[in-house]
Amino acid sequence: MTRHYSAFNLLREGLRGHKGWGRAWRSPEPKSAYDIVIIGGGGHGLATAHYLVRNHGITNVAVLEKGWLGGGNTGRNTTVIRSNYFYPESAALYDMSVQLYEGLSRELNYNVMFSQRGMLVTAHSEPDMEMAARQLNAMRLNGVDAELLDADQVRRFEPALNFGPNMRFPIHGGILQKRAGTGRHDAVAWGFARSADAGGVDIIQNCEVNEFIVEAGRCVGVNTSKGEIRADAIGAAVAGHSSALMKKAGVELPINSYALQAFVSEPLKPVLNSVVLCPPFGTYVSQSDKGGLVIGGGLDRVPSYGQRGNMPVQEAVLSGLAEMMPSLSKVKLLRHWAGIVDVTPDSSPIIGPSGLDGLYLDCGWGTGGFKAIPVGGWLLAHLLATGKHHEISRPFDRNRFVSGYLIDEGAASGIAH
Amino acid sequence: MQIFTCPSCGARDEREFHFSGELGKVRPNTTGEVNEEEWATYLHTQGNELGAVREVWMHMTCAELFVMERDSVTMEVLSTTPLRKDVS
Numbered sequence: 179m180t181r182h183y184s185a186f187n188l189l190r191e192g193l194r195g196h197k198g199w200g201r202a203w204r205s206p207e208p209k210s211a212y213d214i215v216i217i218g219g220g221g222h223g224l225a226t227a228h229y230l231v232r233n234h235g236i237t238n239v240a241v242l243e244k245g246w247l248g249g250g251n252t253g254r255n256t257t258v259i260r261s262n263y264f265y266p267e268s269a270a271l272y273d274m275s276v277q278l279y280e281g282l283s284r285e286l287n288y289n290v291m292f293s294q295r296g297m298l299v300t301a302h303s304e305p306d307m308e309m310a311a312r313q314l315n316a317m318r319l320n321g322v323d324a325e326l327l328d329a330d331q332v333r334r335f336e337p338a339l340n341f342g343p344n345m346r347f348p349i350h351g352g353i354l355q356k357r358a359g360t361g362r363h364d365a366v367a368w369g370f371a372r373s374a375d376a377g378g379v380d381i382i383q384n385c386e387v388n389e390f391i392v393e394a395g396r397c398v399g400v401n402t403s404k405g406e407i408r409a410d411a412i413g414a415a416v417a418g419h420s421s422a423l424m425k426k427a428g429v430e431l432p433i434n435s436y437a438l439q440a441f442v443s444e445p446l447k448p449v450l451n452s453v454v455l456c457p458p459f460g461t462y463v464s465q466s467d468k469g470g471l472v473i474g475g476g477l478d479r480v481p482s483y484g485q486r487g488n489m490p491v492q493e494a495v496l497s498g499l500a501e502m503m504p505s506l507s508k509v510k511l512l513r514h515w516a517g518i519v520d521v522t523p524d525s526s527p528i529i530g531p532s533g534l535d536g537l538y539l540d541c542g543w544g545t546g547g548f549k550a551i552p553v554g555g556w557l558l559a560h561l562l563a564t565g566k567h568h569e570i571s572r573p574f575d576r577n578r579f580v581s582g583y584l585i586d587e588g589a590a591s592g593i594a595h
Numbered sequence: 596m597q598i599f600t601c602p603s604c605g606a607r608d609e610r611e612f613h614f615s616g617e618l619g620k621v622r623p624n625t626t627g628e629v630n631e632e633e634w635a636t637y638l639h640t641q642g643n644e645l646g647a648v649r650e651v652w653m654h655m656t657c658a659e660l661f662v663m664e665r666d667s668v669t670m671e672v673l674s675t676t677p678l679r680k681d682v683s
Contacts, residue, residue: 421643432639435667479614483645483668489596490610523639580635 181376183287202368203375208382208404212240214562215400215409217387217423219243220252221363221548222415222540224370224381225555226562228286231377233556234563239379240409241371242402244386248367251417254485254517255548256440256474258453258464260297260358261322264313264590267573268526269320271553274570276357278552288369290361291467296452297358298327298336302347306457310353313591317355324355338449338503339456346501347458360453360464360472366551390427390537397427397536411562413538415554418483418518420541429532431541432523432579437478437516438545439487439495443509445469459498470512473499477519477545487516519544523579525588529557530567530575538562539576597670601654602661602677611656617642618649618662651678 179200180187191198214230216223219241230236243249259279261272279292301310310326317324328351333341339349371381382404391399391406399408416423418435446469455462460476475495478488492514500507521544522528528542540558543550557571567575578584597609623629623637642648645667652663652675664673 419645421641422645430636430640431643432635432641433643434641435643480609480670481614481643481648481650481667482670484670488609488670579639580631 202372203381206380206382208240208242208380208385208402208407210406211399211408212380213238213409214411214413215239215407216241216413216415216558216562217400218250218415218417219247219367219371219381219383220250220415220417221248221367221370221551222417222543222554222558223413224367224374225551226413226415226540226558227374227379227381227555228370228377229556229559230563231374231379233559236563237378239374240407241374241379241381242385242387242400242407243381243383244403246383247371247381248364250419251517251519251547252363252367252551254440254515255363256462256464256472257360257363257548258297258358258462258474259292259361259549260355260453261549262297262299262313262317262324262353262355262358262591263587264316265585265587266320267585268587268591269317269322270570271574272550273320273322274556275550275553278556279361280357282366282369282552286369286373288365288372290365290369292359292361293467294357294359295464296354296356297455298332298352298354298452299455299457300332300339300352301350302456302458303350307350310351314353322355323357324353327352327354336451336454338505339454340502340504342504347456354452358453360466361548363548366548370551370555387423387426390534392427392534395535397534411536411538411565413540413558413562414532415540415558417541417543417547418520420520420539422483424532424539427532427534427537429534429537431528432576433520433528433542434481435483435518436480436521437482437484437487438519439475439478439491439514439516441473441492441495441511442466442513443471443473443506444512446471446509449506454502456498456502459501461495461498461502463499463502471506471509477521478516483518485516485518487514519547521545524584524586526585527554527574528576529554529571530561530577533576599652599663599672600675601657601659602675603657603659604654607654607656611654613653613655615651615653615660618651647673
């Protein structure tokens, strides 16, 4: 059975009618006990399994997924990967993720199609330009490269943007992070799954966690739809459903769940070079390799677990796109979806002990979980393997909500929610 | 657009409404000592229930705060009742 993906094996399998490719991962029945159990078979959970094998040599691991792999927010985002944040703690976190993404296709032997086409955040007034310079300087001080563009440079870089005389918010310039870009969402989940499975991890789909087994104040396992599974340490990476899952463990979280919508248009010839965010309109857009425009914006303002969006936000996002690029105003949409995102008070994630011994969290990523998949997995794996924080995850412990040391990227980076 | 019902103004477009918070949070008594855990819980911890929820909403055009019972999965509105005691 052929497992390694290479030009040679493609040729060899081509000559044999492609009959020798094995399954990318097994579908085992769960054992009654593992060293480590991870709840959530999305990007973060699967990445955790991969890094437990690769960084810590722990292979007696199960990933429990109530649906199918990557069927939650991993399949419901706009695939943007970037690290244009303000605070040093965030820069360390998100830039590590971008750097891990840079080597990911090779590491996983799976093409995650990370395309570093750049991300442009436009500025629409002179005060905006001053704030852009401040943001840029903060990024550079934190070791993240970016460039400040003036209006002419923005026009040369993204000529499809609206530079018309009647634009309500004329473009004065922008910040360009060249290393940012987009990836292929399914490939990220599947690549991590395949690699973890090859390392011996059991990936168990259609297995829902119903309750946590607590003995002497410590979480020692879970009851699932496929029976009882015990573990020395348990990690949860379930995004928008973190509050609902943690309630079963008696743990309450500082999280509100909201729907975040995204849209894909009919395929077009290349019209965009990068990911463009125009803050006054609350809309951002990139163009996929198939040619579809991938469009996103702010949150629905109604707390929700229903994986579909509401009309006011659709109207705001799409009218914003028509103002950003009037030439796209007649483009038809093909698909539209919403994911349930876990929003914390400071728009930064929660990584660390849950409050119940033996149970660890990787959640609260809100609208930006996809870009953080490798680093989320790396840090949760570190916590599960050692029981201690990695130096990058320590500031993101949930105790910051008690100490008051918030990392308020919602305000600092102008995240649109 | 979804239609929400303001207890004062009746059925209106959802864009006129603002989610203010979950119902039932009690502010710690700040005339005495409040420890950090208690204050953090009051400020940040959310029920964030899946299914039936009871929330405080504002109808921004009349500024009336009221209680809305919803289903957070189906988005169905179950009831809206005024918070003010003197409103019938």
